Amino acid sequence: MARVAVVEDEELIRTMLRLNLEKQGYQVECFIQAEALLDRLAEVFFDIILLDIMLPGMSGEELVGHIRRRGINTPVLMVTAKSDIPTKVSTLDRGADDYLAKPFHMAELLARVQALIRRSQGERAVPSHQLIRVGPWEVNLETREADTRQGRMKLSEKECALLALFARNPRVTLSRADILDEVWGMDADPTPRTVDNFIVRLRKLFEANPEAPEHFVTVHAAGYRYDP
Ligand code: CA
DSSP, X not given: OOEEEEEOSXXXXXXXXXXXXXXXXOEEEEESSHHXXXXXXXXXXXXXXEEOSSOSSSOHHHHHHXXXXXXXXXXXXXXXXXXXXXXXXXXXXTTOOEEEESSOOHHXXXXXXXXXXXXXXXXXXXXXXXXXEETTEEEETTTOEEEETTEEEEOOXXXXXXXXXXXXXXXXXXXXXXXXXXXXXXXXXXXXXXXXXXXXXXXXXXXXXXXXXXXXXXXXXXXXXXXX
């Protein structure tokens, strides 16, 4: 189920957006202030952010800037009454993906939300894109640089190979033998225990609670499954 964040200070619009998005099967979280979403983004991955420009406190424009500077690529759809051209250009400059002026037709908004989510999921599925998201964290497979719970760091080649394998096979149970074969191949004799050790390491880096993993899940007597 795709997760949608709505940042909107007008209660009526917020409620209307929530109801309509939930009717489409989205999981919706609403925020009145930009700052609240920024905090939440440290914990949760959203598939799309719907953002008003005129907000109490930090503006929607500023928020987009902050989000992109943190390296978060989640699509942002600006939904706003401020339909003048300069604002539109400056928000898109700061990294918003699309723009919809109020008053809008709900059907159009839902169509754009769907298109933006599909587009970004398509990008994520392409291995050559080289970016993997684990919850709120991002890993660049090319440079092996990763944002993790323990800060920014460079992962090993094998850690990246394992992440890439999981990313290519989301929600598929992979046996230890499959993983050894794909990641270690002909390399020096690893044991199934090697895989377990790497999983422990990935959990420490990317799981909110490594004891109760949500992304690198143990499938009893079968292996491991990756839930992005
Ligand atoms: Ca507003």
